[in-house]
Amino acid sequence: MDESMFTRRRYANLIQFVCFVSSLEPKNVKEALMDEAWIQEMKEELDQFIRNKVWILVPRPTYANVFVQQMQQEFEMSMVGELTYFFDLQVKQSDDGTFVSQSKYVKNLVKKFGLKNAKHTNIPTNTTLKLSKDEQAMKVDPTLYRSMIGSLLYLTASHPDIYYSVGVCARYQANPMESHISAVKRIIRYVNSTVDFGIWFSKDTNSNLVCLSDADWAGNADDRKSTSGGCFYLGNNLVSRHSKKQNCISPSTAEAEYIVVGSCLTQLLWMKQMIEDYGLI
Incomplete structure (x- = not known):
């Protein structure tokens, strides 16, 4: 085996324990289809495909089985034009660099969870309050809680400032309480006040x-x-x-x-x- 490939594989295995991932992610399609939050997320992805005209759904021929085949099509970049929108990522390119944001996604997220008119906050986490299991508190709908966490995790692609806060809240997806959903709603109120935030990639x-x-x-x-x-x-x-x-x-x-x-x-x-x-x- 090539030494460089071995090195990459070794480091990749180590990094798996470094990066945060939710332990409640479904192992297969069957498990995903049993969770309303995952069904909703899949529906939103399919809706994106339709809006962007990525594919067209047609009836299956009655006289033949369906075969899955990877298809590749080459495009001339001059014909496609400059990339401005890709899977809820808004891209603004200039001579100095590229700015990536998700302002449209944020507005839809805030509206989806009924916090459009909620009071804004200038930090995503209450610095004087530490979350815990809080098992004596009132329980909340776990499906709603997981849906909120999943939506915020997708937002971290352009909002690294909420990455830690969302990660802490994600630890309590198995048994969420009122204190946990309050913390998640605070994060949503924060992103509502920072709609136009994003990541700047400088050419210099x-x-x-x-x-x-x-x-x-x-x-x-x-x-x-x-x-x-x-x-x-x-x-x-x-x-x-x-x-x-x-x-x-x-x-x-x-x-x-x-x-x-x-x-x-x-x-x-x-x-x-x-x-x-x-x-x-």
Whole structure:
């Protein structure tokens, strides 16, 4: 086996434990079709296909079976034109760089969950209140809660400022309480006040890889575990980020910081290897 391929695979396996993913994601189509939130998300994706005229649904021929075949069509970029919208991502290109946002998606999200006229907030999380299991509180509809979390996770593509807050709230999808849905609604009120926020990718940059990392020592109120966080930049541009609860309890802030630094260095090495493989540096 080629050594570079082995290196990428090894780093990829390590990164799987670094990046945050929901443990409640369905394992197959059958499980997804049993969850109203996932059905709604799939319907929204299909509606996007229809609006963008990606495909046309036609009746199945009665005289033949259906075969799935990958089809490829080449386009001249001069005929297609400049990309301005792609799967709820709004793209604005200029001589200086590219700005990616989801303002239309935010407006639809806020309207969908009935918070269009709710009071705005300037930060996504209450800094004086830590979420916990809160098992004595009143339960809320888990389907609604998961739908809100899923919608916000999709929004993190252009709003990295809510990535940590949404990740913390996502931990309570199995048994959400009033305090949890209140925290999610606060995030939605925040994005409603930052509709036009997005990510700027500047052309005036360099190929230096940089990571900014931090950890909140014993920040989880349930098990006293810390949460690692990191933002990765290629020159001036944000290209990746992660937020994950650490696997062990750190007895000191120094140990919590060592763990997050180790995780970030692992991903930096993987990214460096990928960039070298593509001949960018």
